[in-house]
Structures are given as structure tokens and as C-alpha cells.
Amino acid sequence: MGMKVWIDQDLCTGDGLCEEIAPDVFTLLDDGLAYVKEGAKVFSEPGGPEGLAVVPAGQEEGTIESAEECPGECIYIEMD
Numbered sequence: 001m002g003m004k005v006w007i008d009q010d011l012c013t014g015d016g017l018c019e020e021i022a023p024d025v026f027t028l029l030d031d032g033l034a035y036v037k038e039g040a041k042v043f044s045e046p047g048g049p050e051g052l053a054v055v056p057a058g059q060e061e062g063t064i065e066s067a068e069e070c071p072g073e074c075i076y077i078e079m080d
Helices: 015-019 059-071
Strands: 002-005 026-028 035-038 075-079
Touching: 002 035, 002 059, 015 026, 015 059, 059 075
Parallel strands: none
Antiparallel strands: 002 075, 026 035
């Protein structure tokens, strides 16, 4: 099973915990909000549910922890 993830930027508090926990999956941009990424590609245009990124192998646990710790509760995980 594959895992995908996206962030609802309308709910993002810009706390940065997701980037600290799983830097291979999440990044904060200049707008102060978190976005998901696949390698060097950041899903910021568009973000939200249209910016659905595949979680790299081995990053599933960090992605789940990021979603659980997120103060904005804005990280959504989908399973294939």
C-alpha cells in the first residue's frame, strides 16, 4: 500500500513541526505555510487537496507523527 499526503493551507499555523519531524515530506515556504513535497518538487501550485504527494518509502512513520502532532490539524493522509 502506498501513502499520499496533503496539507490544507487554510488551517496551517506555520508552526513547522511537520518539517522538523519529516523534512523529506514537508517544507515551509516564504508565505509561512507548510507544503508537501516529492523530492525537489514542492506542491504549492496548487496546494491543498490538489497538492497530493506520494510519501517516500521509509517516511510513513514520520508523516503519521507529523499529522498527529500538527497544531493546526491540517495534514491529511490517504492510503492507496
